Amino acid sequence: MIMVGTQATLIGMDTDTADKTPVTLLGLGDMGTALARAWRAAGHPLTVWNRTPQKAGPLAEEGARVAATQTEAVASADGPVILCLLDDASVDEVLDGADLFGKDLVNLTTSTPAQARRRARWAEKRGARLLDGGIMAVPPMIGRPETGGYILYSGDRALFERHRELLEVPAGAKFVGEDAGHAALHDIALLSAMTGMFAGITHAFALVHEEKDLDRAELASLLVEWLGAMAGSAHEIADQLASGDYTEGVTSNLAMMTAGNDTLLASAEDQSVDPRLLTPYMELMSRRVAQGHGDEGLAGLVTLIRRE
Ligand code: FVH
DSSP states (O other): EEEEEEEEESTTOOOOOTTSOOOOOOOOSSSHHHHHHHHHHHHEEEEEEEGGGGHHHHHHTTTTOSSSHHHHHTOOSSSOOEOOOOOOHHHHHHTTTTOOOEEEEESSOOOOOHHHHHHHHHHHHHTTTEEEEESOOOGTTTTTTGGOOOOEEOOOOHHHHHHHHHHTSSSSEEEOOOOOTTTHHHHHHHHHHHHHHHHHHHHHHHHHHTTTTTTTTHHHHHHHHHHHHHHHHHHHHHHHHHSTTTTTOOOSSSSHHHHHHHHHHHHHHHHHGGGGTHHHHHHHHHHHTTTTTTTSSHHHHHHHHHHO
């Protein structure tokens, strides 16, 4: 059977492949369902459980086994148990009472780094191995390698290697360290950077909002191109933080950028735009320049927002 669905190109979904590791998946929200379909499409025998059982119906028709309870799902698991739930509290709720001894757990539920580290200790006490994951993809990207989505993993490296083939099915799999909190930390760092980028895009569109004959689609293309080019400065900042010399390889220094901020603010005023999405960052830049570091790049701002 070949189905071209909205979430994945699903080939032979109703057949298990004997040499494929069985997967047990707890949580069939939007993301859990997309993951389930990717593993089924790749021929992995799949057992699923969801708090609201109706959500498992379509997957049962596609060949998944539906467990009656989460404890039964975990007890019968011959391969890794994947968790894709709303949050850390729901993981507690779902696994409360399950016998985890000897089980391989892969937690793809978004967590804070501290929660991920606590979860690793919690699993160890119960005799289970744990890999924490942070999904850098939205559901339509799952099972579509061409979209560039990936999942960050950290914690038990041996567990990652053992199940690498299976973990690479829904999206790329990147192992970022044995500290269980590091997948979550990378995940949150990337999402935080994205939030700043969205703030900038919001301001940009606000600037042109009243311009009747300005082509928004063209501005969007220019934003994508420009932000992509400028994102490379992350390497400059990383190098400066590593060397401790924040003037190393500076392409545009803080003094010059801070002087340019006045033009950005004056333009916002002229275009009737509240500059609040930009000013906190501009204030940091000015503070660093006032401290005598106008010849630096952006790395010094990192030290200004650290709470020591
Ligand atoms: N969807 C996305 O775009 C993002 C992309 C990046 C990664 N996130 C994270 O993935 C986790 C799951 O997200 P999701 O999209 O599947 O979320 P929902 O569709 O809201 O489904 C939530 C599932 O969790 C179950 N659940 C919630 N609370 C409990 C509970 N107390 N006990 C048992 N299960 C619980 C819920 O069950 P039900 O409501 O269907 O009964 C769903 O299965 C998440 O960490 C994202 O941050 C997704």
